[in-house]
Amino acid sequence: NAGVTQTPKFQVLKTGQSMTLQCAQDMNHEYMSWYRQDPGMGLRLIHYSVGAGITDQGEVPNGYNVSRSTTEDFPLRLLSAAPSQTSVYFCASSYSKGGRTSTDTQYFGPGTRLTVL
Amino acid sequence: DAKTTQPPSMDCAEGRAANLPCNHSTISGNEYVYWYRQIHSQGPQYIIHGLKNNETNEMASLIITEDRKSSTLILPHATLRDTAVYYCIVRPRAGTASKLTFGTGTRLQVTL
Numbered sequence: 768n769a770g771v772t773q774t775p776k777f778q779v780l781k782t783g784q785s786m787t788l789q790c791a792q793d794m795n796h797e798y799m800s801w802y803r804q805d806p807g808m809g810l811r812l813i814h815y816s817v818g819a820g821i822t823d824q825g826e827v828p829n830g831y832n833v834s835r836s837t838t839e840d841f842p843l844r845l846l847s848a849a850p851s852q853t854s855v856y857f858c859a860s861s862y863s864k865g866g867r868t869s870t871d872t873q874y875f876g877p878g879t880r881l882t883v884l
Numbered sequence: 885d886a887k888t889t890q891p892p893s894m895d896c897a898e899g900r901a902a903n904l905p906c907n908h909s910t911i912s913g914n915e916y917v918y919w920y921r922q923i924h925s926q927g928p929q930y931i932i933h934g935l936k937n938n939e940t941n942e943m944a945s946l947i948i949t950e951d952r953k954s955s956t957l958i959l960p961h962a963t964l965r966d967t968a969v970y971y972c973i974v975r976p977r978a979g980t981a982s983k984l985t986f987g988t989g990t991r992l993q994v995t996l
Binding site: 771802807808809810811812826855857859872873874875876877878 | 920925926927928929930933971984985986987988989
């Protein structure tokens, strides 16, 4: 298994440009999420999804859109990039299944380093 | 989710045990204690989790106090590769698909 993959690894945008950060997992995980991490800070949740066709907002959703058309993919879209969105973006997934024995451990991708000028 | 308090940084000599404390005095009965770490520039990595009993795996041990208001992550023989930021997180029971809330963690520096 490749685990959680993210593309691109690095990206530079100009203010107002749009782009999509890709995230894919091959572990058949139901739960996927996007976090951003600013320098010296912990991770903050942007959006998450508990399954295909279902998404919800996290702590800092403004300026970002997501969709979940398949179990494997969870792209993050920036419609009009702003310098405040300069950050490292991490995608994560977990096998979320109800029940006492589920550990719900989250697996993180390697990150996308985004700079908005 | 309950909030956690961790020291901002700690040092540990290589080969010695690293004991990383975490306070979670507002933890509720259905919340687990999770530990993740983040090695420089990489995505966070799961270490261990527990509810009320002490836990051990190939990476670390987790000691939770009887009142569950605090816990300690123990790396029994720290190596240079254990240098990372360690995050203590409390969240509802496994399987509820709830999000992880990261604080600023403890930056562990392992030295020769």
